[in-house]
Amino acid sequence: MLKIDSHTHTLPKKMPNWSEKFGYGDFIYLQHHKKGAAKMMRGNQFFREIQENTWNAELRIKEYEKFNTQVQVVCTIPVMFSYWAKPLDCLSLSQFLNDHIAKLVAKYPRNYVGLGTVPMQDAELAVKELERIKKTGLRGIQIGSNINDENLNEEKFMPIFQACEKLSLAVMVHPWNMMGQQKMQRYWLPWLVGMPAETSRAICSMIFGGVFERFPKLRVMFAHAGGSFLPTIGRIAHGFACRPDLVAIDNNVDPRNYLGKFWVDSVTHDPMMLEYVLKLQGSRRVMLGSDYPFPLGDLEIGKFIEEMSLSKKVKEDIFFRSVLEWLDIDEKKIISQKKKR
């Protein structure tokens, strides 16, 4: 069965030292301190160690083929977004990352599909970059769950969503810059508590702000199975019904109406939760995702889904149909490519 992984991250092995180049700011740079690993440094602070499989395209293929996966959708690591930087600098950084992914996809068209990044802090520049990446063959963009702490329903972001709809570029919303992280440094809480909350914040902002009403053809996917949104949909829908004066002020459509309209990945680490997500979303709006190559991801790439007693049709939806529809890729084209492998 064709398996496409909708959620993976990559970086080029070498990047300029942006802080030196631009003369300010704690941009991420890579310190290749030993063979096969590098430290991601934010200013002088250690952020995270990454391994060779973050940048080595062929090693990645070897690793994901072990789990019968044939294609990875790749995007950058959210900490690279740099929405806080001067817009033109963020554009130049984004273009560097986008060109790296476009080259990767051009070299391995059967193995990788690419998503770009854009300077969300400046809609005009972002739209220009969307038009450019469309021509390079990228299928969409990855954006943060908030933009410099502003929610995704802010009017200033609308031209970007409008352009994605017009250009038929998919949007992946990834949690980052987690709310409250200063107050919960211990126990990896920004990742375990902050990230699911961030994703729900993004979904609720887009629903209540009427973004899906304004752009009905916009195809949006939310990482980590939509974070805490689906598990708390009862509370959210009840809040909408009991306090419309607080919730339904910009959009009077019941939040449950949006279930099955946007996409989510399968990163739940829990078959029971995935069953629930499937019930709410329908199998055509749930897609295989791993968050490869990071340890909090599903690094067996959907093995738990293969072991679940789901019908062949539902598994096919999760493994490839949903993601192809999200990326606007013709199923027949990819299947015939697979046969040529």
Ligand SMILES: [Zn+2]
């Ligand atoms: Zn991720």
